[in-house]
Amino acid sequence: DDDDDDDEDEVRPYFIALGSVEDSSIPPAVGLGWRSSFEDWSPATQSRWWLAKLTSRENLLALNAREVSGGCSCGSCRFVAAICLGQLQHCYCNLCRRMSGSASMTWIPASNEGFRWTSREGLIYLDTTRHGQRGFCRHCGCCLAIVYHSQPDCTWPVAGALDDDSVKEQLWCRIIHICCSMMQNWFSLPDDGYPRLKYAG
Secondary structure (H helix, E strand, C coil): CHHHHHHHHCCCCCCCCHHHCCHHHCCHHHHHHCCCCCCCCCHHHCCHHHHCCECCHHHHHHCCCCEEEEECCCCCEEEEEECCCEEEEEECCHHHHHHHCCCCEEECCEEHHHEEEEEECCEEEEEEECCEEEEEECCCCCEEEEEECCCCCEEEEEHHHECHHHCCCCCEEEEEEECHHHCCCCCCCCCCCCCECCCCC
């Protein structure tokens, strides 16, 4: 009928995650077009760690280890981690971009003494590079953590998997941008004054 014909002719927008697109294939006009065409959003909806600020040494020394929680999107994998005196590393490497579909992934180191999986029904670790393994949920596909072969006593949960309401204070002693040489042309680093490393560090 006529209604079916209208549905077939309708042009529907499709969205792709630019983080997984080959760098050289992104035309500059497309890569930078979002800067002049966008929708406003409410700052109240952002996670606390996204605009994290360094806290003072005095405040850090006065804090005991704070336990944060997080997990995958389907709930099969959950963790808690003590991140006092912690750091945030915003990584722009090719692999982090492809696995997140975004400009970067942000990682938080946690000693294995302060990190534990409270639910791991869907958890699987895969060798994603010769340097280490990443933990994924086999059900929903979320990337949740990384363990480096050179740091077997440390687990790095991904900040994007943290529960928003579990990050109640600024607990960061070091915030850096790493692998900046691999950043795509559609993204510009914020003018936040934090160190920018060409490679990992």
